[in-house]
Amino acid sequence: MIWKFLRGAALAALPAAAIAAAPVDAFAAGTLRIGMTASDIPLTTGQTDQGGEGMRFMGYTVYDALVNWDLSSADKPSVLAPGLAVEWGADEADQTKWTFKLREGVTFHDGSAFNAEAVVWNLDKLLKEDSEQYDPRQAAQGKSRIPAVASYKAVDDLTLEIVTREPDATLPYQLAWIMISSPANWEEQGKDWEKVASSPSGTGPWKLESFVPRERAELVPNPDYWDETRVPKLDRLVLLPLPEPNARSAALMSGQVDWIEAPAPDLVPALEGNGFQIVSNTLPHNWTWHLSRMEGSPWNDVNVRKAANLAIDRESLKQLLGGLMVPAKGFLPPSSQWFGEPEFDVRYDPEEARKLLAESGYGPDNRLKVKALISPSGSGQMLPLPMNEFIQQNLAEVGIDVEFEVVEWNTMINIWRAGAGSESALGTQSINFSYFIQDPFTGLIRHLSCDLIAPNGTNWGHYCDPEMDALFKEIRTTFDPEAQDEVLRRTHEKYVNDALFLMVTHDVAPRALSPKVKGFVQAQNWFQDFSPITIEE
Amino acid sequence: MLTYFIQRLVYVVPVSLGVSVFCFLLVHIAPGDPLTAVMPIDATAEQQAAMRAAYGFDKPLPVQFLVWLGNALTGDLGNSIATGRPVAGEVMRAVGNTLILAFAASLIGFSLGILFGFVAGYFKDTPVDRAVTALSITGVSVPNYWLGIVLVVIFSVTLGWLPSTGAGPGGSSAWKWDVEHLRFIILPAVTLSVVPMGIVARTVRALVGDILSQDFVTALAAKGMGRAGILRHVMRNVAPTTLSVVGLQLGYLLGGSILIETVFNWPGTGFLLSNAIFQRDLPLLQGTILVLALFFVFVNLLVDLVQPLVDPRIKRG
Numbered sequence: 001m002i003w004k005f006l007r008g009a010a011l012a013a014l015p016a017a018a019i020a021a022a023p024v025d026a027f028a029a030g031t032l033r034i035g036m037t038a039s040d041i042p043l044t045t046g047q048t049d050q051g052g053e054g055m056r057f058m059g060y061t062v063y064d065a066l067v068n069w070d071l072s073s074a075d076k077p078s079v080l081a082p083g084l085a086v087e088w089g090a091d092e093a094d095q096t097k098w099t100f101k102l103r104e105g106v107t108f109h110d111g112s113a114f115n116a117e118a119v120v121w122n123l124d125k126l127l128k129e130d131s132e133q134y135d136p137r138q139a140a141q142g143k144s145r146i147p148a149v150a151s152y153k154a155v156d157d158l159t160l161e162i163v164t165r166e167p168d169a170t171l172p173y174q175l176a177w178i179m180i181s182s183p184a185n186w187e188e189q190g191k192d193w194e195k196v197a198s199s200p201s202g203t204g205p206w207k208l209e210s211f212v213p214r215e216r217a218e219l220v221p222n223p224d225y226w227d228e229t230r231v232p233k234l235d236r237l238v239l240l241p242l243p244e245p246n247a248r249s250a251a252l253m254s255g256q257v258d259w260i261e262a263p264a265p266d267l268v269p270a271l272e273g274n275g276f277q278i279v280s281n282t283l284p285h286n287w288t289w290h291l292s293r294m295e296g297s298p299w300n301d302v303n304v305r306k307a308a309n310l311a312i313d314r315e316s317l318k319q320l321l322g323g324l325m326v327p328a329k330g331f332l333p334p335s336s337q338w339f340g341e342p343e344f345d346v347r348y349d350p351e352e353a354r355k356l357l358a359e360s361g362y363g364p365d366n367r368l369k370v371k372a373l374i375s376p377s378g379s380g381q382m383l384p385l386p387m388n389e390f391i392q393q394n395l396a397e398v399g400i401d402v403e404f405e406v407v408e409w410n411t412m413i414n415i416w417r418a419g420a421g422s423e424s425a426l427g428t429q430s431i432n433f434s435y436f437i438q439d440p441f442t443g444l445i446r447h448l449s450c451d452l453i454a455p456n457g458t459n460w461g462h463y464c465d466p467e468m469d470a471l472f473k474e475i476r477t478t479f480d481p482e483a484q485d486e487v488l489r490r491t492h493e494k495y496v497n498d499a500l501f502l503m504v505t506h507d508v509a510p511r512a513l514s515p516k517v518k519g520f521v522q523a524q525n526w527f528q529d530f531s532p533i534t535i536e537e
Numbered sequence: 538m539l540t541y542f543i544q545r546l547v548y549v550v551p552v553s554l555g556v557s558v559f560c561f562l563l564v565h566i567a568p569g570d571p572l573t574a575v576m577p578i579d580a581t582a583e584q585q586a587a588m589r590a591a592y593g594f595d596k597p598l599p600v601q602f603l604v605w606l607g608n609a610l611t612g613d614l615g616n617s618i619a620t621g622r623p624v625a626g627e628v629m630r631a632v633g634n635t636l637i638l639a640f641a642a643s644l645i646g647f648s649l650g651i652l653f654g655f656v657a658g659y660f661k662d663t664p665v666d667r668a669v670t671a672l673s674i675t676g677v678s679v680p681n682y683w684l685g686i687v688l689v690v691i692f693s694v695t696l697g698w699l700p701s702t703g704a705g706p707g708g709s710s711a712w713k714w715d716v717e718h719l720r721f722i723i724l725p726a727v728t729l730s731v732v733p734m735g736i737v738a739r740t741v742r743a744l745v746g747d748i749l750s751q752d753f754v755t756a757l758a759a760k761g762m763g764r765a766g767i768l769r770h771v772m773r774n775v776a777p778t779t780l781s782v783v784g785l786q787l788g789y790l791l792g793g794s795i796l797i798e799t800v801f802n803w804p805g806t807g808f809l810l811s812n813a814i815f816q817r818d819l820p821l822l823q824g825t826i827l828v829l830a831l832f833f834v835f836v837n838l839l840v841d842l843v844q845p846l847v848d849p850r851i852k853r854g
Contacts, residue, residue: 039812040620049619051577137621140588144580194622212708213620213627214812215804240802242702243812246686247802250701254693410817413578414570417585446579458579 030235030535035242035251035260041217044200044208045193046181047138052436052526057239060527061219063179063202066100067172071529074281077337078525080172084180090479095167100160106226110201112184116154121183123152133186135193145177169479173439205230205531216240230531237530252512263512265322275515280508281522282326282333284438287382289430289502292420293463297429298370303356305499309346310353311398312504317390324510328503330496332437340489342496346503353398368400373428378409380434382507388432419454420461431460438526444491445472545838552834560826561602564819571618571817614824619816624824634709635805639790641722646730647737647783654741661746676735682796685728699724702802709804725801729794733786740782744775777848784840788833
């Protein structure tokens with residue numbers, strides 16, 4: 001109540017004062033100051049921590065991968081693009097053998113040359129524990145991103161060969177995670193990653209100039225960036241960790257920063273009304289109930305799964321979130337290149353839901369009872385408590401009574417890793433978990449693959465369907481990108497047609513920008529490009 | 538005096554040990570896995586196990602405690618899980634920032650508190666007293682993070698006079714006591730000073746009122762001593778108790794305030810603690826709590842030692 005009042009009071013006074021007020025920090029024009037949600041500066045040595053946000057601000061800025069994400073369009077789904085490699089492909093005779101042709105004439109920020117040896121050195125940094133440059137911190141972040149890689153070698157200066165464990169056409173997506181840092185710089189810093197952290201060197205469009213742990217990092221443009229169209233237009237990019245949402249908003253409103261990530265949803269309309277730009281776009285993220293397929297789970301019945309999906313009034317939920325969500329039509333966002341044309345239409349149709357439940361023998365006299373695991377907060381979880389209560393209400397209306405087990409977010413991560421069969425799951429039949437779904441593995445394979453059943457992998461619900469596994473195999477063995485996209489579409493169609501999840505919504509990654517910030521294009525990706533941005537006074 | 542000093546110093550040992558056991562247990566009882574901060578959440582079970590072993594989390598708790606204690610005794614508080622940087626360095630940097638804030642807040646809080654307390658006590662039961670008392674009760678009662686938010690709304694968002702977050706241009710490592718930086722400390726310091734101000738004011742008021750009504754004051758007045766002279770006597774009598782209250786409050790201020798440092802994004806110990814809690818960064822959490830607890834113990838020790846110097850009636854030893 002007090003909060004509401006305060007915010008109201010503050011925002012009412014905004015147009016008169018805040019926007020007109022001079023910025024507090026004195027900086028040259030062309031400096032963009034960003035308030036991040038992370039509580040620390042992401043790891044600067046190459047492979048970042050702090051999840052998607054870390055890669056966005058300290059990965060794709062200072063570094064490049066062999067294969068980059070194309071972040072230039074807001075309208076089209078984001079696809080892979082050549083990065084430090086210009087072309088790549090698997091050998092037709094031996095599909096585990098990949099050749100990467102590397103970009104010529106690229107130099108690291110320290111002036112040393114980029115070549116195939118540097119890539120081998122970087123892979124050793126993550127995978128080879130007895131190599132001199134092995135860094136446990138970067139390995140913790142990077143190793144799990146490239147499970148396919150078995151071995152690698154430099155064929156010549158600009159040719160790299162990677163051998164995978166088994167044929168795996170998703171390798172380029174995996175490599176888009178791996179940031180290439182400079183071997184020469186590591187030598188120069190006394191082979192000490194701690195020292196590299198304060199003066200790192202990559203090939204990216206930005207150079208890290210300085211950073212104070214937990215407080216700020218300052219990046220300046222790399223005028224010699226290999227892609228001339230992506231040389232930053234700004235003079236400086238300042239990153240500030242501001243984990244507290246209200247402190248973040250206050251910093252924006254008082255002119256201390258020009259840009260904040262994830263403004264609180266209830267502040268968004270007011271910010272917008274007062275001249276701040278709210279930028280958002282579909283994001284490869286989803287907010288679902290991951291269903292248990294253990295014996296005895298009511299979700300084993302496809303009618304029940306479909307009924308629950310038809311019971312959710314997503315448009316009203318969108319209002320609850322101030323418009324900041326994309327209603328789910330499937331597991332992937334509707335604009336995804338892999339959405340396909342599923343027959344089951346995910347919509348709000350309580351009548352049909354009741355009919356389906358009746359077919360399975362449920363009705364007013366025999367209501368279905370389910371137990372669901374939720375958390376009060378968590379990374380990517382949006383506003384879990386009100387959203388889940390909304391869903392509980394929706395499901396009750398068609399005859400499904402939901403009992404919640406509420407656990408703290410870190411506990412929930414542990415339960416998610418342990419799987420639906422573990423005792424720690426408290427007998428629940430679903431877990432409300434939000435997913436990063438940017439590539440074939442994180443988007444589809446890891447959730448339902450038979451060999452990834454928890455606790456060995458991330459198939460929480462113990463789902464195993466030979467038909468689905470065959471599709472996953474086909475994704476991995478289809479090396480032509482277009483043909484692979486087609487398999488991915490078929491896979492997603494099966495996700496939706498079998499209603500394998502309670503598909504609720506996708507986040508839109510809202511950010512609030514000062515009206516001075518121009519030229520930002522929000523790609524449909526977790527990572528973003530800061531090069532085209534300018535500041536107009 | 539020396540025996541007393543040594544005795545007090547020896548007491549510090551079991552207290553510190555108790556504190557370290559307690560904070561170690563507290564941190565380990567809390568749910569959550571420290572590895573979530575350092576690994577993608579879908580890292581394989583095998584990778585997690587390797588990481589757990591690398592940090593020593595696979596050992597039984599008593600063993601972990603002894604290893605930690607052994608290292609702590611040599612000044613090595615381990616490395617932060619989330620950042621990989623040495624905990625001792627992280628804590629010391631944060632302590633430095635909290636000291637700056639605590640210094641500014643005590644300057645405001647103690648001077649105003651003593652002044653208000655004196656005025657209220659001297660003019661006891663007059664409108665002046667009631668006004669000052671109301672002010673100090675408000676100071677103690679208003680939740681200070683709320684006050685912080687209100688100050689931000691008024692002075693940063695609406696008026697745009699003062700910055701709302703951070704420790705100034707260039708971050709805390711570039712801190713200077715100049716106008717450009719002091720602007721950043723005003724709001725958090727004022728917010729932080731309100732509670733100690735209220736507590737000190739109330740203590741001083743009660744003491745002054747009490748002492749003024751004692752016989753020796755009447756005797757001094759009867760002997761013809763002027764108002765200033767009497768006040769000097771009152772002041773000396775008020776000092777020892779005030780000092781112990783101030784010492785206790787100083788301990789609180791040095792501990793940093795999680796809420797205030799979070800509201801203002803001030804990179805001190807409170808801010809560090811809240812980050813450590815959210816990231817389940819156990820070594821950082823343990824190290825920070827230990828250092829803060831020891832601070833408290835030592836400030837109290839210092840107060841106990843200084844008190845007899847101020848008040849000869851307190852004989853130690």
